[in-house]
Amino acid sequence: MSPDQRMTQPEATHLRQLPAVAAVLATPEAEALRERYGRTATTGAIRLAIDDAREALRAGEATAPGVAELARRAGRKLAAGAAGLRPLFNLTGTVLHTNLGRALLAEAAVEAAVDAMRHAVALEYDLATGMRGERDDHLRGLLRELTGAEDATVVNNNAAAVLLCLNTFALGREAVVSRGELIEIGGAFRLPDIMARAGARMVEVGTTNRTHPADYRDALNERTGIVLKVHTSNYRIQGFTADVGARELAAIADAAGVPLLNDLGSGSLLDLSRYGLAREPTVREAVAEGARLVTFSGDKLLGGPQAGFIVGDRMLIEQVNRNPLKRALRVDKLRLAAIEATLNLYRDPDRLAGRLPTLRFLARRQADIAAQAHRLRPAVAERLGDAFVVEAGDCRSQVGSGALPLDTLESTALLVRPRGSQHALERLAAALRALPRPVIGRVADGALWLDLRCLDEADEAPLLASLAQLGAGASDTP
Numbered sequence: 001m002s003p004d005q006r007m008t009q010p011e012a013t014h015l016r017q018l019p020a021v022a023a024v025l026a027t028p029e030a031e032a033l034r035e036r037y038g039r040t041a042t043t044g045a046i047r048l049a050i051d052d053a054r055e056a057l058r059a060g061e062a063t064a065p066g067v068a069e070l071a072r073r074a075g076r077k078l079a080a081g082a083a084g085l086r087p088l089f090n091l092t093g094t095v096l097h098t099n100l101g102r103a104l105l106a107e108a109a110v111e112a113a114v115d116a117m118r119h120a121v122a123l124e125y126d127l128a129t130g131m132r133g134e135r136d137d138h139l140r141g142l143l144r145e146l147t148g149a150e151d152a153t154v155v156n157n158n159a160a161a162v163l164l165c166l167n168t169f170a171l172g173r174e175a176v177v178s179r180g181e182l183i184e185i186g187g188a189f190r191l192p193d194i195m196a197r198a199g200a201r202m203v204e205v206g207t208t209n210r211t212h213p214a215d216y217r218d219a220l221n222e223r224t225g226i227v228l229k230v231h232t233s234n235y236r237i238q239g240f241t242a243d244v245g246a247r248e249l250a251a252i253a254d255a256a257g258v259p260l261l262n263d264l265g266s267g268s269l270l271d272l273s274r275y276g277l278a279r280e281p282t283v284r285e286a287v288a289e290g291a292r293l294v295t296f297s298g299d300k301l302l303g304g305p306q307a308g309f310i311v312g313d314r315m316l317i318e319q320v321n322r323n324p325l326k327r328a329l330r331v332d333k334l335r336l337a338a339i340e341a342t343l344n345l346y347r348d349p350d351r352l353a354g355r356l357p358t359l360r361f362l363a364r365r366q367a368d369i370a371a372q373a374h375r376l377r378p379a380v381a382e383r384l385g386d387a388f389v390v391e392a393g394d395c396r397s398q399v400g401s402g403a404l405p406l407d408t409l410e411s412t413a414l415l416v417r418p419r420g421s422q423h424a425l426e427r428l429a430a431a432l433r434a435l436p437r438p439v440i441g442r443v444a445d446g447a448l449w450l451d452l453r454c455l456d457e458a459d460e461a462p463l464l465a466s467l468a469q470l471g472a473g474a475s476d477t478p
C-alpha cells in the first residue's frame with residue numbers, strides 16, 4: 001500500500017497545498033540563501049522543510065505553510081547546520097560545563113591562538129641556535145616556575161596524561177590504587193578501563209571507605225610499575241574513613257623504588273580561597289608532598305584550553321616523552337600558544353581574576369549578580385511575552401567538571417514560569433535552544449532558571465537582542 005492510498009480524501013487535498021521545491025526556490029528569501037550557502041545546500045534544505053511540513057499536515061496541522069515561510073524555515077536549517085559550534089549563552093549556572101566546552105579563554109590566550117593560526121611559529125625550532133627544538137620547551141620553564149616541579153610535558157587532556165603515565169611505567173606491570181579512588185568522571189573516563197587500555201594490571205588495595213599504609217606496603221612487589229593516587233574530584237567519602245596522604249604514600253612508593261603518580265584532576269595553580277572558594281590542593285603542594293608525577297587538566301579550574309599536564313621528576317618526564325604514544329597525544333600549536341598565554345597570566349596573580357574568565361565568574365559576588373538580574377528582568381519579561389512570569393530568584397551555581405563538588409556558589413537567576421501549561425515552558429526552552437545564538441538554562445521545579453553568573457556585562461545587550469528574535473522561532477516550534 002502506497003502512502004497515498006492510505007490517505008483520506010481531505011488529507012490529500014491538504015497535502016496538495018504544499019508548494020513545489022521550484023516555487024520556494026524562486027522566492028527572494030531563497031535567492032538570498034542561494035547567495036550565501038550555494039544552490040545544492042539551499043535546495044536540500046528546502047526539500048527538508050517541505051518534508052517536515054508534510055509530516056505536520058499528516059499529524060493534523062490545519063494549514064500548509066506558504067513559499068516564503070518554507071524558505072525561512074530552510075534558512076534556519078541552513079544556519080543551524082552551518083555552525084553547530086556557534087556561540088551560546090551559558091546560563092546553566094555551571095561555570096565549567098563539560099558539555100558546553102568548559103573554560104572560556106582569557107583575551108590574551110585568544111589572541112595568541114589567533115596569531116598562531118595566521119602565522120608560522122617556532123613550534124619545534126630553537127630561535128637561539130637555528131636548530132630543531134622541542135614543542136614542550138615553550139611551556140617547560142613556565143610550568144617549572146608555577147609548580148616547583150623539575151620538568152613538565154603537555155598532552156591532549158588529563159585523561160591522556162594519566163593514560164600516558166600508566167602506559168610508560170606500568171605496561172605489563174602492576175598499578176596500585178586504593179579502592180576508594182576508583183573513580184568515573186562522566187562519559188567514558190573510568191579509571192579501571194584506562195588502566196586496562198594502558199596495559200597495566202590494576203591492583204586494588206584497601207576498601208571503599210578505608211585504606212591504610214600497610215595496604216599499600218603489602219601490595220608493592222617487584223612487579224609493581226606505579227602507585228596511583230587519584231583526587232576524588234566529583235564525590236567525597238564521609239564518615240568512618242581513612243586514606244593515606246600523598247606525603248606518606250610518596251615515602252612508601254619511594255622505599256619500594258616505584259614512582260607515585262598523583263592525579264589531581266582539576267588541579268589549581270593558586271590557592272582559590274583568596275577568591276572565596278573552598279581550598280583545593282594546589283599543584284605546587286602536590287609536587288612538594290613528594291609525588292614523582294602530578295597530572296592535571298588545562299580547561300578546568302586552570303581556565304585554559306583543553307590540555308593535560310604532567311609535571312614531575314626530570315628522568316621520569318624524559319621517559320614519558322620517549323613513549324611513542326606521546327606523539328599520538330600531543331598538542332597542536334594553537335593550543336600551545338593559548339596555554340602559554342594563560343600560564344603567563346598566573347605570573348601576575350593580583351590581576352588574574354580580572355583577566356581569566358573562569359576565575360572572574362567563580363569569584364562574582366551574589367549581590368552583583370542579583371543587581372544584574374533586577375536590571376535585566378523587565379526587558380527579558382517583555383521579550384518572553386505575556387505567557388510567562390519572570391522574577392529574580394536566589395539559586396546556587398556550581399563550579400562544574402567535578403571540581404569542588406560540594407561547594408556551590410550563591411547566585412541569582414531569572415526564573416521563568418509559564419502562566420499556562422508546563423508545555424509552554426518546554427516549548428520556550430526548545431525555542432531558546434533554536435535561536436541563532438542559543439540560550440541554555442536549567443529546567444527545575446516547574447520553572448526555567450537562567451543563572452546569570454556567567455553573563456558578562458558586555459553580553460547583556462547581545463542576550464536581549466537574541467531574545468528579541470524569539471517571536472518567529474518560538475511560534476513554529478511544534
Ligand SMILES: *Cc1c(COP(=O)(O)O)cnc(C)c1O
Pocket residue numbers: 157158159160162185189230231232233234263264265266296297298299307308401402
Ligand atoms: C577531570 C578529571 C580527569 C580527566 O581530565 P580531562 O582533562 O577531562 O581529560 C582525570 N582525573 C580526574 C581526577 C579528574 O577530575
